[in-house]
Amino acid sequence: MRTLVLNAGYEPLAIVSFKRALVLVMNEKATVVEHVDGLPVWGTRAAFDRPAVILLTRYVRVPGGRHIPVTRRGVLRRDAHRCAYCGKSASTIDHVLPRSRGGADSWENLVACCLRCNNVKGDRTPQEMGWELKIVPRPPHGTQWTVRGTERSDPQWERYLAIAA
Template sequence: MRTLVLNAGYEPLAVVSFKRAVVLVMNAKATIIERVEGDPVWGAQGAVDRPAVILLTRYVRVPQSRRVPVTRRGVLRRDGNRCAYCGKGATTIDHVLPRSRGGADSWENLVACCLKCNNLKGDRTPAEMRWDLRYAPRPPHGTQWTVRGTERADPRWEPYLELAA
């Protein structure tokens, strides 16, 4: 079981394990906002409800430059596992401006690509192939990318994640 952690200003911070959430609640560092129905957790100081969403009692400052690192898996996820050139299922990634011509490993230069299009394109640009990109590649945004662990979001978290969007 996973628990969403909100900052004192109701900003989503992370998703932590159930054990970590209970420790934060029992140490009075967080309060339970959303509970899970069922058996409470018993401790030395009494019973605590099972937390689904907790709110920290003190504000934690988060660095603004929380950039999402570029990964193969991230590029495929951002593009919905669809080829940027033909729209079929993508299994590889492609540099729009090839690395041999100075293309960087950045969100703006990488797209999801099917194996056929990737092999046909080779070391050329889409303009040289007379191909059009189906979308302009951009860095991902939103709470699903900046809040660690929300890839498999619990339905109870949705109202709290929408506040941050």
């Protein structure tokens, strides 16, 4: 069981285990906003609802803009596992400007690519090949990227995640 943690301003912060959420509630650092229907959890002094969404009682400052690290899995997910050149199913990633020519490992320079297009393109740019990108590579944004675990979200979380999107 997992629980969505909201900052005091209702901004989604994280997904935590059910146990961690219950500890925050028992220590009065959070309150239950949405609970799972069913049996309560019995403590030594009281009964607690099983938390699905909790709200922190104090605002937690999130340092700077959340940086999303570039990963192979992230590039494939951003591009929906579709080749940026032909649109077929992608299993590899490609540097638009090849690394040998100074291309960086950045969201703007990496795209999902099928094995065939990746091998044909080799160490050239799409312009040299006469190819056009079907997508514009950009850094991803939204709560599904900044709050880990939301790709498998609970229906009770939807309205809280929609606020931040």
